[in-house]
Amino acid sequence: MAENNTGRIPTVIADDVHIVYRVSGGAGGKGSATAALSRILRGKKGQKQRGMREVHAVRGVSFTAYRGEAIGLIGTNGSGKSTLLRAIAGLLPTERGHVYTDGQPSLLGVNAAMMNDLTGERNVILGGLAMGMSREQIRERYQSIVDFSGINEKGDFITLPMRTYSSGMGARLRFSIAAAKDHDVLMIDEALATGDRKFQIRSEQRIRELRKQAGTVFLVSHSNKSIRDTCDRVLWLEHGKLLMDGPTDEVLKAYEKETGK
Ligand SMILES: Nc1ncnc2c1ncn2[C@@H]1O[C@H](COP(=O)(O)OP(=O)(O)OP(=O)(O)O)[C@@H](O)[C@H]1O
Secondary structure, eight states: OOTTTTTTOOOEEEEEEEEEEEEEEOOOTSSHHHHHHHHHOOOOOOOTTTTTTEEEEEEHHHHHHEEEEEEEEOTTTTSSHHHHHHHHHHHSSOSSEEESSSSSOEEEEEEEEETTTHHHHHHHHHHHHOOOOOHHHHHHHHHHHHHTTTTGGSSSSSTGGGGGOOHHHHHHHHHHHHTTTSSSSOOOOOOSHHHHHHHHHHHHHHHHHHHHTTTTEEEEEHHHHHHHOSEEEEEEEEEEEEEEEEEEEEEEEEHHHHHOO
């Protein structure tokens, strides 16, 4: 993208973005046996289903993110933070409005796909390949990824299947693989909350480095401290709407006043 007249380079532009989920939910709930049975009885996939419910998760959000910025996303549970990130990553279609991005943003969520039956070691290789690193780059960075994750601090865990890891260990490994690469736009969804404090400090340091390498980082977190330590700008979402967009201190102060935390 071209530089604008302020000299800053935009990396993500969200223009009046609306995201709507469509959920088929009968009286028994979408996961129940009766709901499944009624879906089968209703027939083919393409048919319009009765009882389809809409969740308007993001409602007219607009902002521009620039290179070198670390932007925190805050808001109470269900306010639309993860949905907005998934739309920026191109994983969800917009109902209305547009998202423009410079390059392919990488979304790192605590649920990022990893193969639980494979060892941590194999997952580093697969995860690296999935993020577009070459085999050579993965070989070069392998040890620093493992060291950064701290997985081997208490024994040789990296050669064990990932299903034997605690949720914090899995999240740390995912973050370490993603952070080994320089990203144009890196989006982190709550990854920091699952690691212990020592790991959080290391990841915050890495986020600051990624920013220096001219990328843009988005961080969804319920930890105001993580946001304060890493972000210079904060977007506050509530009920899918952008309530505030401004410098970290200003927005967090208003958020803390409103929510009491
Ligand atoms: N897959 C889905 N199908 C239907 N509705 C969904 C789906 N995912 C999220 N929602 C709904 O969209 C709204 C926004 O959810 P989202 O996960 O984006 O919020 P969030 O701000 O990230 O919440 P949290 O802080 O709890 O992680 C909520 O009302 C939620 O119920």
